[in-house]
Amino acid sequence: AQSVTQLGSHVSVSEGALVLLRCNYSSSVPPYLFWYVQYPNQGLQLLLKYTSAATLVKGINGFEAEFKKSETSFHLTKPSAHMSDAAEYFCAVSASNTGNQFYFGTGTSLTVIP
């Protein structure tokens, strides 16, 4: 079975500060991992994905995430927050052997303070 836990349902950062959103996963098989962003009343947009290639993954809008198997983590970072980054962020996992569905975390709401 697969699951993800997102630590911190709300994160606030100042504009220009480092963004760090935490995600830990549980998977009985090698996982594929994803970060999605959701703006109000919108669907989910893929930020980046890990599919067993490079452990440091770069995504859109300056975001990146590092897969750490020893820590079962896939934290999302961005060096400098922008006002437009304010949104809900979801981490998701799927099983690499079946890929039948994506399991999402409960989300982290990011607020950027001017």
Place this chain on the structure above:
Amino acid sequence: DTGVSQNPRHKITKRGQNVTFRCDPISEHNRLYWYRQTLGQGPEFLTYFQNEAQLEKSRLLSDRFSAERPKGSFSTLEIQRTEQGDSAMYLCASSLNKNTEAFFGQGTRLTVV
């Protein structure tokens, strides 16, 4: 192709009525997923199709829910005898194959009054 399209965007219905939502996936995508999202939660898996075959259904999908994907193209999700607890955002997503990323539509927000 403009991505995954869902209709309607919003639906208000009275308790006990039936509702049907439509999802048009990205044209070459074989897999189609339905998720439900309630306020403050992440999307919860409901069901998915590989082409026209419905391969997996969540226990969340009670017998009042039915999904179809005729000819492996668009999909419909029907909820019969709606209940207030069915109020949620219903998200559709499609992917090219297993383990490729899913592209989501903008969702259908259902309100049952």
